[in-house]
Amino acid sequence: MDVQRTGSVVRPPSPMESLEKQLSCPICLDMFTKPVVILPCQHNLCRGCASDLYDSRNPYRFSGGVLNLLVENIIDIYKQQQEGSGGSGGGTSETPLKPKDSNEPMCQEHEDEKINIYCVTCQTPTCSMCKVFGQHKDCEVSPLASVYQAQKGELSNAIDTLVASNGRLQALLNQMEETCRAVQDNAQRAKQGLGERFDLLYAVLEERKAVLLEQIGKEQDEKVAALRALAQRYGERLQAGSELTDSAVRALEQSSAAEFLLASKGLITQTKDAAKSSLGEERPEPGFEKMEHFTLATEHVEAILSKMDFGIVDEEEFEDAEGEEEE
Structure with a gap:
């Protein structure tokens, strides 16, 4: 035990006080802030204090120091312990430095260790003991919070990109639906227009057909009328010839020579003239009846x-x- 000069007995430091002393920077005498291990001497210093030991213009600044995540983890637990005990360094009961009932995930290899660092090499969260003594001792590690923020930002950006991509896909789907409706509407109009054009063609053909049929009918009527007129003249000539023939036959039947001679002179002339006129009677031209020109x-x-x-x-x-x- 330490004895003061006054002769009074000095209380020995508690374990928490001893731990606080071990966690204090030998330069600033305060508790470590972002502790780093100075290689090769293995001393722990605050990162700021270590920075003051090096020339800021030295391009190899901090080359001799490595962030000591284990010490930083111990400091976090110590501060939590101090807050839980009301800040008192004394006390009769001691509590574990690393509570097991924490809501934070614990390391599977070291059950009392919280997962507080991120192994960059293996791309997985781990604890400080795994880095110091475990399977990640040769790996590159980074503070869990910084990796958390970085990956959280990366995931957020990925979500934004995916949302934007989904928006573009939805816009394309909407455009396809609108295009389908436009195709259907345009096809319906095209069908209607096609039907109207063919109906017009049908109407033109029917009209032209009626005109041509009328021409055929007109010529047919004209030819038939001409033939009937000619036939009528032939009939009249035939009637006159038949009557003249009857008169001539009756004259031949006269027993009196005087009577025959009185009638025969005129009958002979009329008979000859009738016979001659029938030879020069008008006739239709050859092919008059044909209609092939239609x-x-x-x-x-x-x-x-x-x-x-x-x-x-x-x-x-x-x-x-x-x-x-x-x-």
Whole structure:
């Protein structure tokens, strides 16, 4: 025991006080702040105090110091312990420095150690003991909080990117739906227009058909009327000839020579004239009855119609076909 000069007995330091002394920087005499291990002497210093020992212009600054996560972890636990005990360094009861009932995940290899660092090499969270003595002692590590913030920011950015991508996909889906509706509407209008164009073609064909039928009927009526008029004249001539023949036959039957001679002179002249006039009677021209000139040549039009498509109509070809048809 230490004895003061006054003769009074001095109370020995408590374990917590001894721990606090061990956790104090030998330069600033305060508790370590971001402790680093100075190599190769293995002393612990505050990072700020260690920085003051080196020339700030030295490009190899901090090359001799490594962040001591184990000591930093112990300091965190010590501060938690101090806060839990009301800041008193004394006390009769001692509590574990690392409570097991913490909500934070614990290391599977070291059950009393919290997971407080991140192994950059293995890409996994671990504890300080694993770094010092365990499987991660040769790995590169980083403070858990910094990696947490970095990966949290990275995940947040990834979420933002995914949300933006989903937004673009949704916009594309909406566009596809609108395009489908537009295709259906345009197809319906195209069908309606096609039907109207074909109805117009049908109407033109029916009108043209009526005109051509009228021409055939007109010529038919004219020829039939001419033939009937000629036949009527033939009938009248035949009637007159038949009557003249009867008169001539009756004259031949007269028994009196005087009576025959009185009638025969006029009958002979009339009979000869009637016979001559029948030889020069008007007749229809050869082929008068034929109607082949009304034959319609539709081969070119049929070819054009069979090739009809949704393109530009070759007007020159159509006009040539129409001209040949009229000829």
